[in-house]
Amino acid sequence: MTIPLLSLQGLTKAYPGVVANDHVSFDIGDGEVHALLGENGAGKSTLVKMIYGLIKPDSGTMLMRGQPYAPSEPRAARADGIAMVFQHFSLFDALNVAENIALGMENPPPMGDLAARIREVSENYGLPLDPYRTVGDLSAGERQRVEIIRCLLQDPKLLIMDEPTSVLTPQEVEILFETLKKLRSEGTSILYISHKLEEIRTLCDHATILRLGKNVGECVPAETSARDMAELMVGSALQTPERAGRALGPVALDVTGLSVPSPSEFGTALKNVHLTVRKGEVLGIGGVAGNGQDELLGALSGEITTAADAIKFNGQPIGRLGPTARRKLGVLTAPEERLGHAAAPDMSLTENALLTGSVRENLETRGFLKWSDARVFAERIIKSFDVRTPGPENAARSLSGGNLQKFVIGREVLQNPEVLVVNQPTWGVDAAAAAAIRQAILDLAAQGTAVVCISQDLDELMEISDSFAALNEGRLSTPRPTAGLTVEEIGLMMGGAHGMEVAHV
Amino acid sequence: MNLGEINPILLIASLMVAATPLLLAAIGELVVEKAGVLNLGVEGMMIVGAISGFAISVETGSPWLGFVAAAMGGALLSLLFVLLTQFALANQVASGLALTLFGLGLSALLGQSYVGIKPPSMGDIHIPVLSDLPVIGPILFQHDPILYVGIALTAGVWAMLKYTRAGLILRAVGENHDAAHALGYKVVRIRVLALLFGGACAGLGGAYISLIRVPQWTEGMTAGVGWIALALVVFASWKPWRTLLGAYLFGGITVLQLNLQAAGVAIPVEYLAMSPYIITILVLVILSADKSRAPASLGRIFHASH
Numbered sequence: 177m178t179i180p181l182l183s184l185q186g187l188t189k190a191y192p193g194v195v196a197n198d199h200v201s202f203d204i205g206d207g208e209v210h211a212l213l214g215e216n217g218a219g220k221s222t223l224v225k226m227i228y229g230l231i232k233p234d235s236g237t238m239l240m241r242g243q244p245y246a247p248s249e250p251r252a253a254r255a256d257g258i259a260m261v262f263q264h265f266s267l268f269d270a271l272n273v274a275e276n277i278a279l280g281m282e283n284p285p286p287m288g289d290l291a292a293r294i295r296e297v298s299e300n301y302g303l304p305l306d307p308y309r310t311v312g313d314l315s316a317g318e319r320q321r322v323e324i325i326r327c328l329l330q331d332p333k334l335l336i337m338d339e340p341t342s343v344l345t346p347q348e349v350e351i352l353f354e355t356l357k358k359l360r361s362e363g364t365s366i367l368y369i370s371h372k373l374e375e376i377r378t379l380c381d382h383a384t385i386l387r388l389g390k391n392v393g394e395c396v397p398a399e400t401s402a403r404d405m406a407e408l409m410v411g412s413a414l415q416t417p418e419r420a421g422r423a424l425g426p427v428a429l430d431v432t433g434l435s436v437p438s439p440s441e442f443g444t445a446l447k448n449v450h451l452t453v454r455k456g457e458v459l460g461i462g463g464v465a466g467n468g469q470d471e472l473l474g475a476l477s478g479e480i481t482t483a484a485d486a487i488k489f490n491g492q493p494i495g496r497l498g499p500t501a502r503r504k505l506g507v508l509t510a511p512e513e514r515l516g517h518a519a520a521p522d523m524s525l526t527e528n529a530l531l532t533g534s535v536r537e538n539l540e541t542r543g544f545l546k547w548s549d550a551r552v553f554a555e556r557i558i559k560s561f562d563v564r565t566p567g568p569e570n571a572a573r574s575l576s577g578g579n580l581q582k583f584v585i586g587r588e589v590l591q592n593p594e595v596l597v598v599n600q601p602t603w604g605v606d607a608a609a610a611a612a613i614r615q616a617i618l619d620l621a622a623q624g625t626a627v628v629c630i631s632q633d634l635d636e637l638m639e640i641s642d643s644f645a646a647l648n649e650g651r652l653s654t655p656r657p658t659a660g661l662t663v664e665e666i667g668l669m670m671g672g673a674h675g676m677e678v679a680h681v
Numbered sequence: 682m683n684l685g686e687i688n689p690i691l692l693i694a695s696l697m698v699a700a701t702p703l704l705l706a707a708i709g710e711l712v713v714e715k716a717g718v719l720n721l722g723v724e725g726m727m728i729v730g731a732i733s734g735f736a737i738s739v740e741t742g743s744p745w746l747g748f749v750a751a752a753m754g755g756a757l758l759s760l761l762f763v764l765l766t767q768f769a770l771a772n773q774v775a776s777g778l779a780l781t782l783f784g785l786g787l788s789a790l791l792g793q794s795y796v797g798i799k800p801p802s803m804g805d806i807h808i809p810v811l812s813d814l815p816v817i818g819p820i821l822f823q824h825d826p827i828l829y830v831g832i833a834l835t836a837g838v839w840a841m842l843k844y845t846r847a848g849l850i851l852r853a854v855g856e857n858h859d860a861a862h863a864l865g866y867k868v869v870r871i872r873v874l875a876l877l878f879g880g881a882c883a884g885l886g887g888a889y890i891s892l893i894r895v896p897q898w899t900e901g902m903t904a905g906v907g908w909i910a911l912a913l914v915v916f917a918s919w920k921p922w923r924t925l926l927g928a929y930l931f932g933g934i935t936v937l938q939l940n941l942q943a944a945g946v947a948i949p950v951e952y953l954a955m956s957p958y959i960i961t962i963l964v965l966v967i968l969s970a971d972k973s974r975a976p977a978s979l980g981r982i983f984h985a986s987h
Contacts, residue, residue, distance in 0.1 A: 250865035266860035
């Protein structure tokens with residue numbers, strides 16, 4: 177029997193009120209791609225942070241090639257050959273590629289030599305990169321390359337990848353997989369964290385499934401169906417949202433020739449966007465993050481005003497109207513960022529309900545607030561959307577991500593919108609809550625609301641939308657009916673591989 | 682009115698002297714802000730530096746020891762800011778304002794017995810040949826040593842930020858402290874060091890006013906230079922050489938308007954007095970149109986969450 181590269185034995189880590197990892201054990205062999213599978217909050221991130229030395233386990237041991245391994249800090253983990261690509265990129269926008277990479281190395285060579293090595297390694301693995309470009313100007317796929325190359329320059333024995341494909345187009349995913357397969361053939365082990373089952377089935381040799389911090393099973397992904405793995409992950413049978421057949425009404429939202437500069441420096445300007453949404457239709461807008469999603473939401477919500485004629489609601493120009501005026505008409509939006517944009521973190525749920533609900537729910541008279549009505553409204557949201565909280569007086573910040581997301585979406589849905597625009601409605605939400613949110617969106621459409629759903633989750637868009645379009649560098653592709661679209665076609669609408677070369681293996 | 686009385690050589694020579702306290706304080710604050718911390722206590726650290734430098738050089742008779750004490754005094758006061766913001770995680774704006782108020786009060790207390798005393802003089806350097814050159818000599822080579830320290834610090838900070846690993850790590854911490862932490866850098870330790878450096882620089886700047894520029898001790902004698910230094914860092918887009926340029930511009934116009942007042946120019950004194958502020962800000966705003974940004978983590982509280 178061979179000694180595994182890394183062996184985890186009974187790792188436990190508890191935080192106040194929650195056991196993030198409860199006696200988790202598994203082995204990673206040499207040259208193995210090991211999947212770590214689980215829902216949000218299952219404890220995947222905590223586990224890899226322990227391996228990478230960012231946090232210390234409360235109990236349990238790790239063995240590397242049979243020797244005790246207890247990194248006190250990431251530096252020690254790196255010295256032992258462990259490298260990590262983070263889920264939220266740990267990059268510095270204002271610095272260039274070479275500087276970013278130098279920061280992740282113990283003893284970086286002089287900048288000139290480093291730049292040459294970056295060129296060499298990146299060409300070798302089919303991930304071309306210019307070392308002198310500023311990271312803030314790179315696409316998500318290219319930023320990920322920076323992280324991967326930073327890891328590769330240290331000849332890691334184990335590469336940890338935390339949700340690497342969540343920001344990539346299908347074509348970019350393919351390039352990444354070629355690179356990972358090449359690494360595996362060279363003997364590098366990979367710990368691959370994801371909740372995307374099909375990816376794991378094509379790439380990984382072995383999978384460990386976590387649920388609520390416990391190891392609930394292991395399997396060989398290629399021999400296990402995606403459905404079985406999903407049920408292990410969730411712990412119960414999954415419900416798929418139902419979409420009732422429905423007739424589409426007249427056009428509710430009509431956007432023509434919408435061009436908007438981005439309000440933020442590293443944002444993307446919208447260029448000549450056209451779209452129409454009919455009553456009862458769900459338009460899904462895909463695309464890699466940072467291609468104009470936030471700007472589109474801002475333009476539709478009224479946070480960014482445009483030429484009056486660029487946006488029409490039931491034939492009436494509304495481009496110059498601000499958010500409150502649009503809400504009055506029935507154009508409602510739920511932005512992506514829960515804490516800070518969709519909700520005010522330190523205000524109570526009642527106050528948050530008031531913030532967007534006051535116009536349509538009639539929660540104020542002549543500038544004075546009707547607190548009791550607001551509270552009733554907040555309670556109605558909590559009840560109908562199964563938001564887990566002791567009551568509406570709790571601060572938005574105290575809710576878990578999924579619960580707050582249900583509240584934020586529910587708040588808009590209950591106001592009976594004529595047009596609803598949502599951005600990333602189920603981001604960071606567990607499968608059951610995501611299904612509930614999608615069902616609510618579909619129910620709303622069935623009642624005749626025109627819905628625009630911006631999301632990076634293609635499976636979600638395929639599930640709920642009637643037509644699909646993709647944002648790429650601020651341009652929107654022509655919307656097409658969702659039925660019959662192939663993954664290949666969707667990928668091309670999203671901009672293909674953004675001109676990135678395929679790995680030369 | 683007699684403009685002929687203004688001696689251009691003396692004017693340029695004295696503008697460098699007028700600019701040095703501002704330059705010293707601003708260079709220190711630039712490093713602090715590059716590390717992602719906003720310390721509004723510059724004025725307080727300057728005035729504490731001014732009195733500690735003044736007191737020590739009067740007591741020991743050595744201006745050099747005075748400057749060392751000034752740097753230590755400024756750094757010591759910044760340690761209070763460190764405790765508040767880096768360990769107690771207090772709000773940086775409020776802590777900085779408190780630091781200034783505290784520094785003003787403390788310096789007034791310490792300085793009670795030093796009012797009206799003349800400190801030992803530092804004397805100007807004299808380099809054979811160079812200092813004796815006509816025109817260039819008096820302008821560039823006949824100043825006190827601390828003035829050259831200020832210029833050397835500017836060059837040093839610029840080179841450190843641009844070419845060294847320490848500078849890269851400092852910028853990284855100011856840019857994205859969470860990512861720097863994830864890579865294993867000691868965010869708090871780096872910021873503490875930057876703050877101590879900023880405090881020492883502000884202290885030097887204060888002592889320059891009380892020991893060389895004026896030279897004597899009066900309460901509140903820094904008279905807002907610390908606030909100008911803060912503004913200068915922003916308008917200079919966090920660039921060391923531009924900070925030097927801004928400081929000299931400010932110092933130059935200050936000296937020029939004093940000369941104009943003395944020459945009796947027919948412009949109301951108030952307009953002349955406000956001119957350094959307006960012109961410096963105007964020029965630097967025009968320069969900063971090149972979209973340079975503040976360090977992205979500036980003023981944000983860092984708390985390691987794992």
